[in-house]
Amino acid sequence: MLGTMFEERNKSLLHPINGNEYYIDRNGRLFYCILQFYRTGRIPSADQVKCSIPITQEELDAELDYFMIPRPKRLLSKKCTNNKQTAQLSLRSRTIAAELDDLVTSLKTAINRAIIYFQKRFIMSKGVGFNITLEISFYASDRMQPSITVLPTIIGKSPVPLIAEVINKPAFGTRAYVLLNGFGDKIGEHLEESYPGLCWDLNWFEYYNDSGSLDSKYRVRIQICDDFDYEEIIKNCCLSATSLKYSYY
Numbered sequence: 001m002l003g004t005m006f007e008e009r010n011k012s013l014l015h016p017i018n019g020n021e022y023y024i025d026r027n028g029r030l031f032y033c034i035l036q037f038y039r040t041g042r043i044p045s046a047d048q049v050k051c052s053i054p055i056t057q058e059e060l061d062a063e064l065d066y067f068m069i070p071r072p073k074r075l076l077s078k079k080c081t082n083n084k085q086t087a088q089l090s091l092r093s094r095t096i097a098a099e100l101d102d103l104v105t106s107l108k109t110a111i112n113r114a115i116i117y118f119q120k121r122f123i124m125s126k127g128v129g130f131n132i133t134l135e136i137s138f139y140a141s142d143r144m145q146p147s148i149t150v151l152p153t154i155i156g157k158s159p160v161p162l163i164a165e166v167i168n169k170p171a172f173g174t175r176a177y178v179l180l181n182g183f184g185d186k187i188g189e190h191l192e193e194s195y196p197g198l199c200w201d202l203n204w205f206e207y208y209n210d211s212g213s214l215d216s217k218y219r220v221r222i223q224i225c226d227d228f229d230y231e232e233i234i235k236n237c238c239l240s241a242t243s244l245k246y247s248y249y
Contacts, residue, residue, distance in 0.1 A: 117159035
């Protein structure tokens with residue numbers, strides 16, 4: 001707009017003060033940003049100048065509109081972008097994403113229960129040669145529930161019932177089979193990043209079922225090979241205090 005104001009054809013509309021001064025009834029603080037545009041061709045954001053000039057982005061946008069300066073397209077924040085992408089997901093994609101979350105959450109719960117179950121033996125052995133292996137087979141047939149094996153075995157005791165509570169959901173085995181077929185590697189990468197010392201192994205097998213028909217399954221083998229790091233355990237608990245304070249009564 002300023003360029004248009006001072007064009008020769010609009011000279012008669014201008015009313016200078018003291019010969020070459022012009023009064024524009026706008027916010028002086030905001031005019032700094034307008035002036036920067038004419039100097040550099042760039043428009044500073046409110047965040048960039050807020051330390052020296054207390055303005056809001058809404059005020060700046062209104063001023064840019066008044067002076068007819070085109071506003072640049074601002075990049076959406078990562079959060080807004082993610083929300084927009086989620087909103088644009090089809091119903092089918094949202095359903096698959098929710099089922100993936102359910103499967104991964106169930107696997108994490110199973111891993112946590114296995115770790116807690118063997119915690120006493122892990123501490124007693126100080127981790128020497130003590131690993132946990134969790135095997136779960138997910139079948140293509142909806143008539144077969146997932147089968148679970150946990151090593152090491154303890155005579156008369158087993159964490160399998162605790163793990164079965166979260167794995168043996170109605171039709172979960174079939175859904176898990178399909179999800180592992182499409183996303184098995186990504187699930188493994190996620191779990192290995194979430195649990196240091198965890199190894200993920202996924203294999204597909206064919207077998208003959210009880211009726212003699214050929215069927216298939218995915219076997220997930222999860223090995224937990226944690227080290228017993230005495231010093232790190234001490235550092236990350238209340239025993240890390242370097243001095244004792246005594247109180248006398």
